[in-house]
Amino acid sequence: MTASNLNSEKLCIDVIRGLAMDGPQAAKSGHPGAAMALAPVGWTLFSQIMKHNPHEPQWCDRDRFLLSCGHASMLLYSLLHLCGYGLTIEDLKAFRQWGSLTPGHPEYGHTAGVEMTTGPLGQGLASAVGFAIAERYLGAYFNRPNYPVMDHYTYVLCSDGDLMEGVTSEAASLAATLGLGKLIAIYDDNRITIEGSTDLAFTEDRLARYAAYGWHTQSVEDVNDTQALRLAVEAAQKDPRPSIIKVRSHIAYPSPKMQDTAASHGTPFGEEEIRVTKKIMGLPEDEKFYVPQEVYALQGEILAKGERQHAAWREMVAAYAQEYPELAAQFADWMQGRLPANWDEDLIEFPTDAKGLATRVASGKVINALAQRLPNLMGGSADLEPSTKTFINGSPAQSPEHPEGRNLHYGIREHAMGAITNGIWLHGGLKAYDATFLVFSDYMRGAVRLGALMGLGSIHVWTHDSIGLGEDGPTHQPIEHLASLRIIPNLTLIRPCDANETAEAWKAAIRNKYGSVGLALTRQNVPTLDRRLYAPACNLQRGAYVLAEAEGGQPRLILMASGSEVHLCLEARERLQSEGIPTRVVSFPSWELFEAQDEAYRESVFPKEIKARISVEAACTFGWQRWVGDGGIAIGIDHFGASAPYQTLYEKFGLTVDNIVAQAHKLV
Numbered sequence: 001m002t003a004s005n006l007n008s009e010k011l012c013i014d015v016i017r018g019l020a021m022d023g024p025q026a027a028k029s030g031h032p033g034a035a036m037a038l039a040p041v042g043w044t045l046f047s048q049i050m051k052h053n054p055h056e057p058q059w060c061d062r063d064r065f066l067l068s069c070g071h072a073s074m075l076l077y078s079l080l081h082l083c084g085y086g087l088t089i090e091d092l093k094a095f096r097q098w099g100s101l102t103p104g105h106p107e108y109g110h111t112a113g114v115e116m117t118t119g120p121l122g123q124g125l126a127s128a129v130g131f132a133i134a135e136r137y138l139g140a141y142f143n144r145p146n147y148p149v150m151d152h153y154t155y156v157l158c159s160d161g162d163l164m165e166g167v168t169s170e171a172a173s174l175a176a177t178l179g180l181g182k183l184i185a186i187y188d189d190n191r192i193t194i195e196g197s198t199d200l201a202f203t204e205d206r207l208a209r210y211a212a213y214g215w216h217t218q219s220v221e222d223v224n225d226t227q228a229l230r231l232a233v234e235a236a237q238k239d240p241r242p243s244i245i246k247v248r249s250h251i252a253y254p255s256p257k258m259q260d261t262a263a264s265h266g267t268p269f270g271e272e273e274i275r276v277t278k279k280i281m282g283l284p285e286d287e288k289f290y291v292p293q294e295v296y297a298l299q300g301e302i303l304a305k306g307e308r309q310h311a312a313w314r315e316m317v318a319a320y321a322q323e324y325p326e327l328a329a330q331f332a333d334w335m336q337g338r339l340p341a342n343w344d345e346d347l348i349e350f351p352t353d354a355k356g357l358a359t360r361v362a363s364g365k366v367i368n369a370l371a372q373r374l375p376n377l378m379g380g381s382a383d384l385e386p387s388t389k390t391f392i393n394g395s396p397a398q399s400p401e402h403p404e405g406r407n408l409h410y411g412i413r414e415h416a417m418g419a420i421t422n423g424i425w426l427h428g429g430l431k432a433y434d435a436t437f438l439v440f441s442d443y444m445r446g447a448v449r450l451g452a453l454m455g456l457g458s459i460h461v462w463t464h465d466s467i468g469l470g471e472d473g474p475t476h477q478p479i480e481h482l483a484s485l486r487i488i489p490n491l492t493l494i495r496p497c498d499a500n501e502t503a504e505a506w507k508a509a510i511r512n513k514y515g516s517v518g519l520a521l522t523r524q525n526v527p528t529l530d531r532r533l534y535a536p537a538c539n540l541q542r543g544a545y546v547l548a549e550a551e552g553g554q555p556r557l558i559l560m561a562s563g564s565e566v567h568l569c570l571e572a573r574e575r576l577q578s579e580g581i582p583t584r585v586v587s588f589p590s591w592e593l594f595e596a597q598d599e600a601y602r603e604s605v606f607p608k609e610i611k612a613r614i615s616v617e618a619a620c621t622f623g624w625q626r627w628v629g630d631g632g633i634a635i636g637i638d639h640f641g642a643s644a645p646y647q648t649l650y651e652k653f654g655l656t657v658d659n660i661v662a663q664a665h666k667l668v
Contacts, residue, residue, distance in 0.1 A: 013039045014281040019078040022288045023095035024268040033264030035075035037249040044226045046079045053306035054084040057112045060335045063152045068124025069159035070105040077102045084299045085113040108454045116426050117454050122165030126416050128156040129175045130423020132183040140403035142331050147320040153182045160198050170416030175242045176214030179400035183242040190251040196262050216243040223249035254280050334376050334429045343373045344507050350499035356527040360463040362499035364389025366506045379433035380408030382417050388435035388463045414440050418447030425456040435461035438478040451516045452490040458516040459509045465520040466618035473643030483622040490515035492592040497566035499528045500537035526564045543594025550582035556668045560586040561616040572660035612667035633663050
């Protein structure tokens with residue numbers, strides 16, 4: 001690199017450092033330190049290493065950049081501005097303000113060039129594993145000799161805090177097992193946390209740990225040595241293992257007072273310290289949000305390079321379409337999220353069966369029916385596939401030997417599993433699901449919440465959904481979980497009552513346009529209803545529906561339930577009808593789907609004049625008061641379970657036909 005280029009590079013890096021100070025100072029809040037320290041890493045990646053086109057930020061074969069340490073958001077925003085992603089200097093000035101494109105932490109779908117929402121530490125690095133899995137599977141499916149239509153890297157910038165979080169240990173271990181060689185992590189070793197030195201709580205040899213996982217490891221001793229960083233990335237690109245590059249930095253460099261201090265993590269520096277620091281860097285001391293024309297001139301070079309890369313790819317894809325027209329059409333459909341025509345027509349229908357199936361078993365059959373029609377469906381379980389029934393028959397497990405594998409063996413790593421599912425969805429082109437017991441949704445909640453926040457279509461299969469799992473006892477029996485998941489915005493929870501509702505639940509999950517879906521499924525068998533006698537299962541799409549109407553007059557009582565307890569309500573209805581009490585039964589698999597219906601439909605299911613209402617669910621009663629009203633009764637379990645056969649548990653805890661009838665007599 002010539003002296004002139006070196007000078008330009010230093011200027012760009014220093015300008016980013018200036019912006020990293022100015023943004024938090026203007027907002028009176030923010031995290032300047034890491035953004036300043038990592039400016040050389042960000043600029044080197046965006047200007048020299050990464051394949052990307054700022055004018056087409058959704059180009060499907062771009063390299064992905066994930067800022068796992070999302071608090072360093074001013075670094076990313078500065079890069080997006082300088083590289084031509086459309087983020088203006090006025091946007092930078094509006095950092096952390098209402099309605100701005102520069103929120104405190106990067107938000108997916110809000111700002112062009114932001115690949116995922118980050119901030120909860122560890123999620124970016126863990127989700128990056130999903131990005132790398134998606135890239136490899138899509139490449140295995142579509143690439144042909146001389147036509148690498150899907151061929152890119154996933155870069156993730158992470159911090160000490162990311163490496164401390166347990167989710168990254170889970171994800172890194174699996175990434176090595178899977179041999180994800182196109183995953184490259186750059187670790188900011190600044191040795192500072194909010195409470196002080198990392199020596200307070202983080203003293204292990206981090207690279208030795210990652211080497212033990214099976215990662216390729218390297219060190220760059222000075223973050224300002226961009227040539228060493230470029231060489232390290234080149235070496236990482238050539239290694240078949242996932243790579244981590246430890247880069248030694250000094251937080252808040254080159255601030256005289258704030259460098260290497262814990263305070264610089266999340267505190268604006270103040271006007272005087274900013275002036276002094278800018279003087280050290282040779283920037284105008286009193287000019288805020290300073291970007292000289294010389295830096296903007298380099299934007300043209302970055303844009304031109306990106307356009308050339310993108311144009312070469314488009315030319316290749318055009319030739320690919322000539323030689324492989326069907327594959328090319330399918331590639332376009334996948335990347336645009338289009339479903340095949342009639343994918344859900346006559347998908348699967350379960351025959352009436354009094355003994356029935358566990359809804360987890362029905363779900364497994366539906367997954368395999370879907371897999372025949374949706375070759376971009378993939379997923380797996382946290383070492384519970386024999387119980388969750390989530391294996392796609394006829395496909396191998398994803399591995400270095402089988403990059404075409406659609407089955408993911410996550411091992412006992414629920415949190416990483418959820419984050420990786422998010423990453424697969426974020427990459428684009430695929431539809432991903434994961435699976436574990438409902439009680440262990442707690443272990444993956446951080447990823448579930450983040451996926452919902454981003455509006456991703458992640459599908460979570462949660463089986464063993466109640467005390468119905470029986471003898472494993474209270475440690476494995478979910479009680480509060482349905483309620484706690486229902487309060488997550490953008491998460492649609494569906495608890496089907498039989499096999500055919502389960503099929504409809506999967507259709508709803510695949511059709512879902514915005515937000516994640518959770519399927520709560522039984523361990524125990526439940527009858528498959530005769531739909532000639534009851535309303536069609538397709539009504540599940542409306543969230544709640546009249547399954548069995550009152551006979552002998554207008555309903556005097558409404559019984560409502562989700563999942564396995566619907567069958568108790570149907571039996572109770574028969575008793576109450578024989579006593580001359582016209583009783584309506586409502587199957588209520590999803591509050592969220594029901595809430596999305598118009599008021600007229602909701603009123604038709606729950607007429608205001610019918611005050612006598614009872615809900616039944618083998619979980620805590622929290623939230624059911626909304627549906628039963630002040631005069632209604634919620635039957636459930638507001639305590640932990642016990643170890644016994646599930647039939648005994650239902651009897652002991654009052655989830656019986658007798659108790660439902662007795663409670664009904666109190667109301668009518």
